[in-house]
Amino acid sequence: MVSSLGVAVMVMVPWPSWSGMDGMFQGNAAAMSASDVLVEVAPEPEPDPRFRDVSHRIRKGQALGSILPEYGVHQVDAVVEAAAPWVDLTSIWAGKDLHFTLDRESEDRAVFLRYVLDEDRTLVVDLSGESPSAGIEEVVYAHMAGQRVLTVEGSLWQSAVNAGLRPADIMRIANVFRFDVDFNTELQAGARFSVIGDDLYSGGEYVKMGELQAVRLENKGQVFTAIHFVHADGKDGWYHPDGTAAKKPFLRSPLDFARVTSNFNGGRYHPVLKKKRKHLGTDFGCPSGTPVKATGAGVVTVAKKHGGHGNHLVIKHAGGRITKYSHLSSFKVKKGQKVEQGQVVALSGNTGMSTGPHLHYELHMNGKAVDAMKVELPTTDTMPVAERTAFNAQRDVLVAQLDAMDPDGEAAAPALVDGE
Template sequence: MRRKAQRRHSHFYARCAHWSFSHQQEVEPIRWHRERWILAGTALLVTALAGFILPAWGSAMRPEPVATRHDVLPLTLPKTPALTAQAPLAEDWQAVEVRPGQTLSDIFQDVGLSLADLQRVMDAAGPAAHALHNIRPQQEFDFLLDANGALIGFRFDKDPSSRAVLRFDGGMPKLTIQARALERREHVAHGRIESSLFAAGAKAGMSAAMVGKLADLFKYDIDFVQDLRDGDSFTVIYDDVYRDGSYFGEGDIVAAEFVNQGHRYTAYRFKKADGNYGWFSEDGRPLQKSFLRIPVDFTRISSGFSVARLHPILGRMRAHKGVDYAAPTGTPIHAAGDGVVKYKGWMNGYGNFVVIQHNGAISTAYGHMSRFAAVRLGQHVAQGQVIGYVGMTGLATGPHLHYEFRVNGVQRDPQSVTLPKPEPLPPTQLARFKAEVVRPQLARLKALDDTLKLAHAGSLARNDD
């Protein structure tokens, strides 16, 4: 800036060049590097003055600090217990899941144990060992082995709500029964038959096992092979079982309604006076009828009841006084009702043949068995008990069950004969059944049915638009 001013006002500087504080000697013009030192010094002086003056002024304006009072209170701390022993390490239990076809001895050998170890477990389990006699796939057993592979612990489910724990690491085997928390979670499902019952159940979110339970409830009234029609519907309230917070398996049906060809059938679970549960219709009659309508799981009816039929082997017309249910060889055959085995053996034309006398008037007959079950002549059998297995012994062209329903020795059509109705609950139990079960569950089923009807109507209206 000085040089620029000198250039622009050179005439002024030439006129005033003789100005000086000293006239005795010629003053050398100030050079640029001297000006820089002067400016830097001035800036340093201003900075130093600001550094001393401003803090002093701030300290003078700050109020005197007031001392804060602190009260000291005694605090009693809990005494820390002395560690007398090291915390036990978590035990490494080895879980084994049963595979189809496996036996308990197979499982023990796979783990590296001997049959002597298995016998030791059976002996130590005592009455709880009955749970080990019939194991099933996906069942779980837990083993605890020491460093040498010797058995020191074994766990298994005694029943759904308790677990048996065996320990062999002491002097004597020790058995402990541990309770396990069971929880039931309720579900509601509704389905409409379009192709099959199982397809409708799967669409409604039901497992195949629960659909099977539904069919088992109404099997006395509905033939699920021949009687189902498109448009039939069902509504089910059922529960699933959770153990220790994890899914354990299907529970039971609490209430159900099935509409088949316009006929409505109901089922309600009820705890009877003897403490056992049963399923009853709305009028209090047991769903379990005195007789099974069909005593075998079949694929088709190969021949119906007829007074005149061309015999496939003999080639001549003769009466067929029973119903033939085609099924694979070895399919279990069940007793249609409670009764006594009146005949067991070979019968011409029938092959392996069984007759059960149910009362003074009614008997049932079963033919063409491949083999008999473990039943004896004169033995009392219960409804649903296996009495034999499907085959094609005697005059038969394929494996099937020939089933007869006899009244006073005369064969009647098993598909159309009127079966005797079971007796309803006693009056006191019937009143409790209707008050505690039927009314609340029927209200739930009706509310759900109304909701579904509204939803269906809304869906039809949208489709019309």
């Protein structure tokens, strides 16, 4: 009987043993639970000629109810119900694949259904019993300490790929420094990232970066170092070597990628009014519809049309600070609403007195407009005194490793920039 396969659906398998249209289903739970794939690679089990794997590409408008019967499965509702804790199979995506294991001894009826949920998880529905049951296969990675140096030449993305990093990894690294450096404008060719973290392996092959432990950016003669620290209460964060938090109360820019077209200025010639006028904010050129993020956590106090500002949004923050966003095409939040730092609050546009699609952004401190691109933003959090010793010990080891990774040893001296 099929159940004699002894396959535990919840078993962890090394990625991507299930994949490949012609790969035989491996009905050997012991061989599948290779937890330390680097040291001991489990021997390939003999393929069982009784079973074969096929993949079904979901077509547009195709529902599970029309696909399953093709593979001899008629309990569609029961399959949906079994999978419900993890995924709603009534809304499967066209273009994705359903992987079936078929039993040659029962007219190619499907005995297993696999559906990839994300990079690390696959839904497995056991169709061999009386009623379907489902579970999750999760990739088990082997962890190895990894060090990478990335020098920016041309695009950041291509440099990252050359260094064995994926776009998602470089985004995480860039995120650590988003309070120190504006990646739109300030990253220079030759900028160097040094990264210490977990390298994740599956089946003996490097797959991706896991947890990051320490990162350093050397850019335009400045050195920024950040250490990842997990607190006693389980919360984590990034800290400069002096114990100040890398996270600051304000993002430098409300847009992910945009160039500054007009700086904060005390006496700019205004192209519409044709006279000198103060420019109390920063203009970013961006296509209408670009997501605008709250640069700090706070409460929306204005979200409406307002003269020359067009659609205008104001957020009140702690410590007497206010941010303003103008010429928006639409709002994503309402007056009175609480917002988080980085939350998309509006889409950029070209409303009000505006010569082209752009975002006008202002930061006010204690009632006075300041240059949001240049003002020193205070750090809010520092390492708690009780955890100082643990942090310092961890920091000393990681900083020494970062120093050793530097090919020309430049990092040691200007590291004083850190935490300024």
